[in-house]
Amino acid sequence: MPTTHPTSSQIRQQFIDYFVDKAAHTAVPSSPVVPHDDPTLLFTNAGMNQFKDVFLGTGSREYTRAVDTQKCIRAGGKHNDLDDVGKDSYHHTFFEMLGNWSFGDYFKQEAIDWAWDLLVNVWGLDPKRLYATYFEGDASENLEPDHEARDMWLKYLPKDHVQPGNKKDNFWEMGDTGPCGPCSELHYDRSPDYSGANLVNADAQDIVVEIWNLVFIQYNRNQDASLTPLPAKHVDTGMGFERIVRVLQGKDSNYDTDVFTPYFKAIQKITGAPPYKNGEETLSDPTDIAYRVIADHIRTLTFSLADGAHCGNDGRSYVLRSILRRAVKFGDVDLGAKKPFFYKLVDTVVEQMGDFFPELKANTQDIKAELKDEEISFRKTLARGIDLFEHQIREEGSIFVGKDKNKIGFAEIAVQDRVGTKIGTPGTEDYKYIIWNFSSFPSDCRPVLTADFAFKLHDTYGFPIGLTQLMAKERGMTVDTDGFNRLMEEARIRSRAGGDSADERASLNDIIQHTKLNDTKFKGYDATELNNIQTSITIFKLESHAFKPLTAGQGVSAGDRVAIVLDQTPFYAEAGGQVGDTGAIQIIDGARIFVEDTTKLGNVYFHLGEVTDGQLANTTGDTKIEVSLAVDEDRRALIMNNHTTTHLMNRALRDHVNPDTMQKGSLVDEEKLRFDFLNKSSLTTEQLTAVESAVNADIAADLPVFTEYAPQEDALKINGLRAVFGEKYPPTVRVVSVGAQVADLLANPDSNDWATMSIEFCGGTHLPSTGAAKTFTIISEDASSKGIRRITALTGNLAAKAQAEAAELQTELDNLTASADKADPDTLAKNLTALSNTITDKQLPAVSRTQLRDSIESLQKKLRKLQKKQSQQAAGAIADVAKQVAADSTGPIITHNFEGAGANDLRTAMDTIRAHHPDAALFLTGSSGSKVALLASVPKDLIASGLKAGDWVKHVAPIVGGGGGGRPDMAQAGGKDASKLPEAIEAATAFANKKLG
Numbered sequence: 001m002p003t004t005h006p007t008s009s010q011i012r013q014q015f016i017d018y019f020v021d022k023a024a025h026t027a028v029p030s031s032p033v034v035p036h037d038d039p040t041l042l043f044t045n046a047g048m049n050q051f052k053d054v055f056l057g058t059g060s061r062e063y064t065r066a067v068d069t070q071k072c073i074r075a076g077g078k079h080n081d082l083d084d085v086g087k088d089s090y091h092h093t094f095f096e097m098l099g100n101w102s103f104g105d106y107f108k109q110e111a112i113d114w115a116w117d118l119l120v121n122v123w124g125l126d127p128k129r130l131y132a133t134y135f136e137g138d139a140s141e142n143l144e145p146d147h148e149a150r151d152m153w154l155k156y157l158p159k160d161h162v163q164p165g166n167k168k169d170n171f172w173e174m175g176d177t178g179p180c181g182p183c184s185e186l187h188y189d190r191s192p193d194y195s196g197a198n199l200v201n202a203d204a205q206d207i208v209v210e211i212w213n214l215v216f217i218q219y220n221r222n223q224d225a226s227l228t229p230l231p232a233k234h235v236d237t238g239m240g241f242e243r244i245v246r247v248l249q250g251k252d253s254n255y256d257t258d259v260f261t262p263y264f265k266a267i268q269k270i271t272g273a274p275p276y277k278n279g280e281e282t283l284s285d286p287t288d289i290a291y292r293v294i295a296d297h298i299r300t301l302t303f304s305l306a307d308g309a310h311c312g313n314d315g316r317s318y319v320l321r322s323i324l325r326r327a328v329k330f331g332d333v334d335l336g337a338k339k340p341f342f343y344k345l346v347d348t349v350v351e352q353m354g355d356f357f358p359e360l361k362a363n364t365q366d367i368k369a370e371l372k373d374e375e376i377s378f379r380k381t382l383a384r385g386i387d388l389f390e391h392q393i394r395e396e397g398s399i400f401v402g403k404d405k406n407k408i409g410f411a412e413i414a415v416q417d418r419v420g421t422k423i424g425t426p427g428t429e430d431y432k433y434i435i436w437n438f439s440s441f442p443s444d445c446r447p448v449l450t451a452d453f454a455f456k457l458h459d460t461y462g463f464p465i466g467l468t469q470l471m472a473k474e475r476g477m478t479v480d481t482d483g484f485n486r487l488m489e490e491a492r493i494r495s496r497a498g499g500d501s502a503d504e505r506a507s508l509n510d511i512i513q514h515t516k517l518n519d520t521k522f523k524g525y526d527a528t529e530l531n532n533i534q535t536s537i538t539i540f541k542l543e544s545h546a547f548k549p550l551t552a553g554q555g556v557s558a559g560d561r562v563a564i565v566l567d568q569t570p571f572y573a574e575a576g577g578q579v580g581d582t583g584a585i586q587i588i589d590g591a592r593i594f595v596e597d598t599t600k601l602g603n604v605y606f607h608l609g610e611v612t613d614g615q616l617a618n619t620t621g622d623t624k625i626e627v628s629l630a631v632d633e634d635r636r637a638l639i640m641n642n643h644t645t646t647h648l649m650n651r652a653l654r655d656h657v658n659p660d661t662m663q664k665g666s667l668v669d670e671e672k673l674r675f676d677f678l679n680k681s682s683l684t685t686e687q688l689t690a691v692e693s694a695v696n697a698d699i700a701a702d703l704p705v706f707t708e709y710a711p712q713e714d715a716l717k718i719n720g721l722r723a724v725f726g727e728k729y730p731p732t733v734r735v736v737s738v739g740a741q742v743a744d745l746l747a748n749p750d751s752n753d754w755a756t757m758s759i760e761f762c763g764g765t766h767l768p769s770t771g772a773a774k775t776f777t778i779i780s781e782d783a784s785s786k787g788i789r790r791i792t793a794l795t796g797n798l799a800a801k802a803q804a805e806a807a808e809l810q811t812e813l814d815n816l817t818a819s820a821d822k823a824d825p826d827t828l829a830k831n832l833t834a835l836s837n838t839i840t841d842k843q844l845p846a847v848s849r850t851q852l853r854d855s856i857e858s859l860q861k862k863l864r865k866l867q868k869k870q871s872q873q874a875a876g877a878i879a880d881v882a883k884q885v886a887a888d889s890t891g892p893i894i895t896h897n898f899e900g901a902g903a904n905d906l907r908t909a910m911d912t913i914r915a916h917h918p919d920a921a922l923f924l925t926g927s928s929g930s931k932v933a934l935l936a937s938v939p940k941d942l943i944a945s946g947l948k949a950g951d952w953v954k955h956v957a958p959i960v961g962g963g964g965g966g967r968p969d970m971a972q973a974g975g976k977d978a979s980k981l982p983e984a985i986e987a988a989t990a991f992a993n994k995k996l997g
Contacts, residue, residue, distance in 0.1 A: 005249040006123075008259045012069055012098070012241060012356065018118050019067035019100045020974065021954075021965035023110070026063040026903075027974060030071045030357070032307035033094075034316070034837070042316045043073035043304070047099040047238050048174075054103050055179045055217060055234060062904055064105040069241060070097045071303055071357070075319055082323065086293035086330075088283060089246075089253030090205045093323065094300040096241035104232035108184075111214050111235045112152045115186060119212075120156075123248055129189040131200050131208070132157055135171050135182035136164030141227065143171070146182040149216070153184070160197060169201050172215045172236075179217045179230065186212040188247050209247060212239040253278065255292050259352075263295035266348040273335035290334035297327035298345040299353075305367040306359045308837040311374045317841070324371065325378050333469075340379065343371035385457050388559070389471055451483025452544065456561075458484075490545070504608075507546035508563065512601045515549060517565055519603035524570040524581070524765065525707070528631040532588065534624040535567040539616060540606075555617035557591075563606040564593060570631050571607060573600035577666035578643055578764040581631045585609075588626035591616040636765065637772075638670040641795040644705060644767040645695060645776050646673045647738060649793065650722055651758040652694035653677060657687050663722070664788050668764070672779075672792055679789045683781050688847050695776045698738065698758075702771030708742035709734050718745045720755040736762040738770060775799045777845040794843075806848035809839060813855045820859060825866045832859055878926075882909035886916040892942060893992045894920045897981050901926025903972060906935040921947055921996075923956070923988040925981050932960045932975035934984070943968045947995040955991050959984045 006014065019025035031050035035041045041049065047070040053059030075082045075093040084091035102111070119125045132153040137145035145164065153162045164170075165185070173180040188209045189196035196208040217234040219227040242254040249257050255264075256278050264276040268291075276291045283289075304320055311321040324342065331337035346368045354360040449472045457468055469479045511517075517538060523530060540547035541554075542561035556562055564585065574580035580598035585607060587593075591614030595607045619625055646668055653661050658679055665676040683691075712733045715721065721735075735742045738758040745754055767773060777799040784790035794802055816823070816831055839852050878901050885896050894917060898909055906924045913922055914937065922937045934957055936949040949971035953964045957973035960980045964973020975984075 008241075008245045008249075008257060009356070011245050011248055012096070014122070015098045015118070015239070016067050016069070017963050018122060019065075019114070021963060022117075023065065023100075023106075023114060024966060024972065025065040025067040025100060028063075028066045028068040030069060030096075032359075033071045033073050033303050034307040034309045042319060043075065044070065045072050045074050046070070047072070047097040047101075048236050051101060051103075051236075052174070055174065055236075061103060062902075064103045066101040066103070068099055068101075069356075070099065071307075072097050073300055073304065075300065075323060082326075085296050086289040088206070089255060090209075090243060092242060092254070092296050092299075094296060094303060098239040098241050098244070100235070100237050102235035104234060107233050107235060108149055108214075108216050109152060111216070111237060112149065112184070115212060115214060115237070116156050119186070125188065125247070127156065128194060129196075130157065131161045131163060131187040131189065131197070133163050133165040133170055133185045133187070133200065135184075136166060138167050138171070141167075141225075143167075143182075143227070146170075146184070146216075149182065149184045149214075163197075163200055165201060172213075172217070173221060177221050179234070180219050180221050180227070181215060181217040181233075183213055183215040185210055185214075190247075190252075206252070209243055210240075211244050211247060212237065255295070260292075260295050262352055263298065263345065263348055264291050266345055267291055267294055267331075267335070267341075270341045270344050271331060271335045271337040273337070286334045290330040293330045294327045294335075294342070294345070297323050298342065299349055301327075301342075301371060302346050302349040302360065302367055303357075305370060306357075306363045308834065310841055311370065312841070321374065324374050328375055328378055340372055340375045342375050343368045346371065389457065389468070449477055449479045451480040451487055454479050454481075454484045455487040458488075504542065504545060504547060507548070508540075508599070508601055508606055511540060511547060511549070511563075512604060517604045518567065520566060520600070520605035521568040522570075522572070522605065523568055524572050524631065527570050528583075528633045528636055530568065530570050530627075530629045532626055532628055533568065535627050536619045536624055537587075537616075537627070538565040539563075539618055540565075550618055555615050556611050557615040558611050558613055560611045561609070562593065562611060563608050565604060565606060566627065566629075569598075569605050569607070570629055571595060571598040571605065572631075572636070572765050573598045573605050575600065576762060576764050577646075577668050578639060579667075579669045580608075581636060583629070583631040586628045586630075587614070587616060588628065590614050590625070635670045638796065639668060640765050640767050641773045642670075642673040642793075643668045643762075643764045644738070644770060645699070645773050645793070645795045646675055647736065647758045647760055647762070647766075648695045648698045648770065649673075649675060649691060649776075649791070650677075650760070651738075651756075652691040654722075655756065656690035656694060657683060664784075671798065672794055675791045675793070676784045676788050677791075682783070682789065683791075685847055685850055688778055688781060692776060692778055692845075692847065699770045699773050699776060702769050703739040704769050705766050706737045706740070706742050707734060707766065708737075710742065710746055714746055714749070715761065717749040718754060718759055719750055719752065720757060720759055722758075722760045733761045734763050736760050736764075736766055775803065777802055778847070779843055780846055798843075802843050802845055803848070805842055806844045806852065809835065809842075809844075809852055810848070810855070813852060813859070817855070817859060817862075820862050820866070823866070825863060828859070828863050828866070832856055832863065878905045878909055879912065882912040885909075886913045889913070889917060889920070892920050892996060893923075893989060895923040895985050895988050895992075896925075897985055898924060898926040900928060901933065902928045902931070903933040903935065903974075906933055910935055910937055921952075921992055923952060923985075923992065925960075925984055925988075927978035927981060930976060930978065932962060932978050932981065934960070934962070934964060934973040934975065936966075936971045936988075938969055940969070942996065945996050947992055952988065952991060956984050956988045959987055 016027050020027050028050075031044055033044045035044050035049060044050070047068065048055065050070070051061075051066075054061060071094070073094050082093055085093055100111070100114070119130065120127050134150040134153065135143070135146040137143050150162055150164075170183050170185065171180070172183045185201070187196075187200050188211050189199075189207070190209060191199075191207050196204075199208040201210075202208070215236040215238075217236060218230055220230055221227060242257070242259055245257045245259055246254045251257050254260070267273065268275050273290075274287055277285065277288055301320060301324055309320060310317055311324060312318060327342055331341055346364060350360045350364050449468065454465060454468050458465055465479070465481070465484060469481070472479050518536075539550055539556055540563040541550060541556055542548075542563070547563045550556070566585075571581040571583065572578065574597070581595070582597065583595050585593040585595060592612050593607070593609050593616075594612050595609040597608045599606050599608065646666055650663060660678075662678045663675070664678060667674040709732050712731050715733050715735050716723075718735075735745070736759070737745060740754065740757055740759075745759065773795045774797070776793060776795050778791055778793045779802060780790075780792045782790055793799075812835060816828065816835075820828060835852075836856055839849060839856070844852070878898050881896075881898060885894070894913060898906065901909065903926075906926050910922055910924055913920075913924075919939055919941065921939065921942050922935075924935045926933045934953050936952045938947050938949045938952070948968040950966045950968060953966065953971040953973040957964045957975055960975030961977040962973055962975025965971055
């Protein structure tokens with residue numbers, strides 16, 4: 001290996017130049033990391049993604065050989081490296097994949113020969129350290145061993161360095177069906193004594209590094225799993241950029257190369273953390289792990305946002321938000337970053353990679369602004385958790401475990417075991433934190449923060465366990481991480497079983513069965529507040545994921561999670577698809593409880609929440625206490641919007657989709673309504689429009705909403721009444737009617753007038769009239785399960801926002817359509833891509849989304865016609881110019897620049913001129929957009945005189961910012977700077993004149 005190591009930028013360019021110059025490949029730009037035309041991918045995760053259509057036979061390219069470096073992200077979905085990042089020397093969520101490609105052109109021999117030549121002869125790798133693998137065959141699928149590739153490698157390597165590999169490692173498949181074929185991997189042995197033979201494909205990347213995979217696509221996997229040979233064979237190679245840089249720079253870790261060291265310097269400067277140490281011994285060092293995580297994650301976020309993605313709550317957006325929060329957490333916990341820092345690292349990404357990836361420079365400020373907002377928002381979550389931690393340490397004390405895992409408090413530990421300032425009185429100015437002297441404690445009785453409290457911080461406040469550990473360490477404590485991990489796993493199990501609160505709700509069932517509780521009177525239909533009422537109170541405290549009755553003399557205080565039962569309440573308890581109310585309970589001259597949810601069993605209402613201030617105990621006997629209760633009115637109003645509108649939609653579905661449709665479930669909360677119903681097929685655009693229009697007509701009519709209790713037997717006789725199939729209703733039911741008095745319905749139940757109205761059994765809270773909902777829109781309609789469809793819809797301001805954004809997007813599309821005939825095709829294509837991304841990311845009405853996508857498809861068809869017309873016009877014009885050049889030219893040297901010409905156009909022009917001047921040396925140039933093409937042709941006589949086409953283009957190409965080469969008689973090159981073409985033509989003429997004397 002050369003003693004002077006190339007930089008990462010040089011290595012990237014050397015790879016591309018090798019295949020452009022040596023093998024006449026076309027350099028192709030990376031596709032975005034956000035795959036806008038492949039819904040099966042969260043992120044572009046391999047070099048082949050942008051050529052998938054070629055391999056599937058549904059698309060083509062104007063070239064048959066390509067070389068590129070592809071931006072890739074593996075986080076979320078099937079390919080997810082997120083959890084491994086930072087813990088080893090080679091995992092990344094963002095990475096580059098260098099590749100060379102053949103589409104029905106060359107095959108195994110060329111791919112293998114070029115790979116060897118580049119690695120050994122150009123980059124100078126020690127051939128004694130290289131191992132090649134080949135497919136060993138698979139008898140179960142009647143696949144022969146790839147002895148062809150094996151024998152080709154044996155030209156370069158001894159037998160013990162050419163190893164067979166199984167189907168898992170050495171047979172590539174795009175999916176269950178489609179193109180596939182054997183692959184051949186190259187591994188580099190970094191062991192000091194060349195002893196890595198047994199570590200090939202043994203997951204020992206720190207010692208034997210897989211650096212290149214050559215895939216030979218020669219079969220098609222059929223629907224019946226059989227394989228048939230492809231008529232055209234392809235080559236798909238992938239070389240991990242960060243890995244080859246590590247090898248060529250002689251480093252022990254990808255993170256020790258100049259790909260990452262600039263980030264470490266920037267992180268250290270911004271955060272003030274100790275510098276990155278590097279080396280094998282630091283793989284488990286928390287500070288170095290944090291450096292690696294942050295450096296990796298800033299690249300992922302910056303490229304994702306530059307390519308049109310955003311942080312959010314769903315799908316790809318949620319993955320990106322999680323990655324950002326993970327990075328911020330590592331910065332806070334392990335590097336001590338107390339202020340927003342992550343967004344500032346965008347500048348380093350742009351500095352390091354902006355020249356090769358110009359999209360970074362174009363979007364720098366927008367990227368920084370979004371990351372800054374996300375970081376500031378997350379820090380507020382961290383701040384709430386920190387406050388709770390401080391409160392518990394300062395006010396409670398009894399949050400430690402000691403010998404035999406029993407809880408212990410401050411007073412139980414001898415004074416001499418405390419080091420530092422005296423304790424003082426909790427809540428007063430002289431109170432100080434305790435610094436524990438570990439050396440004075442028995443090994444089995446040191447202060448350890450309980451797993452329950454650590455889990456509470458994580459589960460309720462989104463508090464990273466790492467930050468809990470750091471703050472505990474600052475006070476001479478540790479955290480029961482084994483217990484925490486156990487609770488996390490239990491939470492995951494409960495979540496998979498149907499919700500994190502399953503055990504808590506199960507404990508309430510136990511309470512009902514074993515504790516005598518009086519029914520609660522619900523007064524929330526008429527009021528959202530009850531002030532200064534007299535009530536008994538029964539409290540259940542949450543311990544180890546179960547609510548438990550208080551023992552005699554026991555109370556609860558700030559920080560305790562509780563379920564409270566009162567004699568009466570305005571809080572609606574979750575039922576019938578409507579979520580429970582939230583709000584506050586204030587004990588007069590006493591404790592305050594934040595109510596996070598309300599549920600009921602039978603007629604007993606449980607107010608679930610947390611004591612935020614003061615202390616509280618059960619009442620006994622006939623004792624009453626004075627209490628004020630307040631429901632979150634704004635939230636309740638939003639829920640009522642969605643609940644009443646759900647009834648309107650249920651009726652509209654019956655009228656405009658299927659008269660026999662039946663409700664199968666619903667969810668109504670403050671953000672949306674979700675409605676499941678029987679229907680065999682998806683709704684058409686016309687049906688969705690009709691349902692929306694009907695509901696909005698009812699809203700615009702501001703119809704009164706009536707509720708009244710009635711005997712079930714009488715209510716069931718009302719014509720058009722809707723009830724949930726399978727639901728058990730009590731003898732007396734609550735009837736909710738939109739537009740007609742319930743008394744009128746009961747008085748004349750057979751009237752046909754009722755058939756077109758919304759009439760249902762329902763115990764939920766509703767609007768006094770429909771107009772309060774303002775507007776309604778369906779944002780999605782899809783399958784919930786077989787035969788059951790699910791609609792999700794918005795009302796009020798959220799619906800209006802979705803409609804307004806759809807209208808704005810439609811205006812943009814209308815403007816594009818109006819100007820499309822005169823538009824520049826490149827600009828139109830860029831605008832359509834941006835709009836398509838926006839339509840995907842925003843919450844829009846379903847009908848509008850479909851219409852917008854149809855408009856985009858129509859514009860894309862027009863764009864393809866424009867591009868074809870532009871290409872034909874350009875080809876015709878170039879052909880005419882070529883004829884004129886042929887007619888006007890004399891002498892042995894002919895040079896000309898063809899405006900708007902690509903490489904293929906130049907070849908056609910060259911053929912035209914050559915036909916008239918077979919003995920002349922030709923040098924033609926052209927440009928299309930920012931791309932420059934150079935083409936040279938020299939006849940045998942002039943080659944003998946000293947002019948060679950390959951030398952000719954190599955001399956001129958740097959002028960236009962490119963490179964190239966070829967044979968003495970024919971060569972080509974590419975470039976980036978079309979403004980230098982006049983200078984290039986002059987240089988080409990001068991070079992030829994000098995060579996020919």
